Amino acid sequence: MPDTPPPVILGNEPGSFPHSVLAERHPAIVRQVREAFPYGPEQHRALDALLASCAEGVIEPLSADAPDRARWKTWGMDQYSGRSWFDVPWLWSESYFYRRLLDAVGYFDPGPWQGIDPFRPFKLAELDSRETDEELAALDDLTDRPEDEQAAALLHGSLWGNRADLGFRLSDADAEGRAAAPGLVADDSDTLRSLLTGEGTLCLIADNAGRELIPDLLLIAHLLAHGRVERAVLHIKPYPYYVSDATTADVVDALRRLTATPGQAGAYGRALWTAMTDGRLTVRAHPFSCAPLPYRRMPDDLRAELGGSALTLLKGDLNYRRLVGDMMWSPTTPFALATAYFPGRVAALRTLKSDVITGLDADMEATLVAAEGQRWRTGGTHALIQARG
Numbered sequence: 001m002p003d004t005p006p007p008v009i010l011g012n013e014p015g016s017f018p019h020s021v022l023a024e025r026h027p028a029i030v031r032q033v034r035e036a037f038p039y040g041p042e043q044h045r046a047l048d049a050l051l052a053s054c055a056e057g058v059i060e061p062l063s064a065d066a067p068d069r070a071r072w073k074t075w076g077m078d079q080y081s082g083r084s085w086f087d088v089p090w091l092w093s094e095s096y097f098y099r100r101l102l103d104a105v106g107y108f109d110p111g112p113w114q115g116i117d118p119f120r121p122f123k124l125a126e127l128d129s130r131e132t133d134e135e136l137a138a139l140d141d142l143t144d145r146p147e148d149e150q151a152a153a154l155l156h157g158s159l160w161g162n163r164a165d166l167g168f169r170l171s172d173a174d175a176e177g178r179a180a181a182p183g184l185v186a187d188d189s190d191t192l193r194s195l196l197t198g199e200g201t202l203c204l205i206a207d208n209a210g211r212e213l214i215p216d217l218l219l220i221a222h223l224l225a226h227g228r229v230e231r232a233v234l235h236i237k238p239y240p241y242y243v244s245d246a247t248t249a250d251v252v253d254a255l256r257r258l259t260a261t262p263g264q265a266g267a268y269g270r271a272l273w274t275a276m277t278d279g280r281l282t283v284r285a286h287p288f289s290c291a292p293l294p295y296r297r298m299p300d301d302l303r304a305e306l307g308g309s310a311l312t313l314l315k316g317d318l319n320y321r322r323l324v325g326d327m328m329w330s331p332t333t334p335f336a337l338a339t340a341y342f343p344g345r346v347a348a349l350r351t352l353k354s355d356v357i358t359g360l361d362a363d364m365e366a367t368l369v370a371a372e373g374q375r376w377r378t379g380g381t382h383a384l385i386q387a388r389g
């Protein structure tokens with residue numbers, strides 16, 4: 001970390017991307033969830049209250065009987081209660097919004113709605129889409145290519161799968177139609193490959209379900225099958241989060257989708273199923289995966305686990321923000337400097353959907369700014385692969 005850390009991103013600047021997420025994306029998510037289920041009057045009242053709170057209210061603490069109240073206290077709930085959603089760190093207020101949304105629909109309460117994922121209809125629609133069929137069918141064309149070409153294609157599949165983020169598309173309806181920029185803004189794929197030595201465990205910190213999780217699983221299947229890693233641990237979320245973030249149920253849905261597909265996709269699916277049953281692939285839902293905090297503040301058990309792995313690979317925009325810290329870094333700050341605190345080797349695959357960025361070279365930054373002003377940061381058309389050994 002530099003002597004003077006860069007400013008932490010807040011949501012209180014009208015016209016900024018974080019402000020639009022709090023003021024527009026969150027209310028849109030509440031409305032979509034409300035329409036997707038026949039919730040009763042109690043949930044409708046709670047959703048109305050959440051909408052009002054998002055618009056002009058302040059952060060309220062979790063109820064006294066919330067199962068995770070103590071945890072949220074250690075994560076800053078008392079410090080931020082009573083303050084505007086817009087004035088606290090944006091990472092914190094976004095994360096807390098999803099926790100409150102689950103409260104409103106009774107996700108944690110004993111009763112009929114307990115454990116019902118309010119985002120499941122959107123996730124399933126994506127898994128059943130024609131695009132998913134096409135992406136899986138395309139795997140058959142890869143099988144007779146050399147192994148390193150297959151690995152590179154699957155790595156890029158996993159990277160660009162990160163465009164499939166339902167929360168993002170909800171507030172930016174044109175996002176999917178915009179073409180992805182051809183080159184990467186930073187490309188450490190050679191370093192990343194060199195870190196996959198065949199020994200030890202890969203920890204893949206997953207992001208979205210559906211069309212991102214499927215290529216993540218395919219990448220893991222390939223790395224296991226070709227001895228590039230001995231084992232893999234897939235870190236998913238313990239509860240629904242940021243609309244499409246993957247939970248255990250989503251992993252099962254994705255695996256079932258794969259095993260039901262003919263050809264190479266089905267073969268990968270069956271190999272993954274076997275790897276889960278014999279312990280080479282495990283799924284982990286650590287509470288910190290839904291924490292409103294940067295990884296710098298990860299608890300000791302997670303630090304030891306990630307530090308003991310051969311490589312931690314973080315997927316997506318939010319994990320990137322948490323990895324380097326949700327701050328306005330100078331874009332040319334070295335990725336290795338911003339992640340120096342992280343235990344062990346680390347890599348990130350991310351499409352750019354928020355202001356945070358490190359590790360660009362000065363020419364690349366100048367080219368992006370000349371072409372797009374600052375839109376390249378948030379438009380979801382650019383991507384990066386960064387790694388530190």
Ligand SMILES: O=P(O)(O)OC[C@@]1(O)O[C@H](CO)[C@@H](O)[C@@H]1O
Nearest residue numbers: 021165167168316317318353354
């Ligand atoms: O982590 P992901 O799925 O790649 O992206 C998450 C995201 O859509 O949500 C946040 C804003 O709400 C940003 O980090 C980003 O735009």
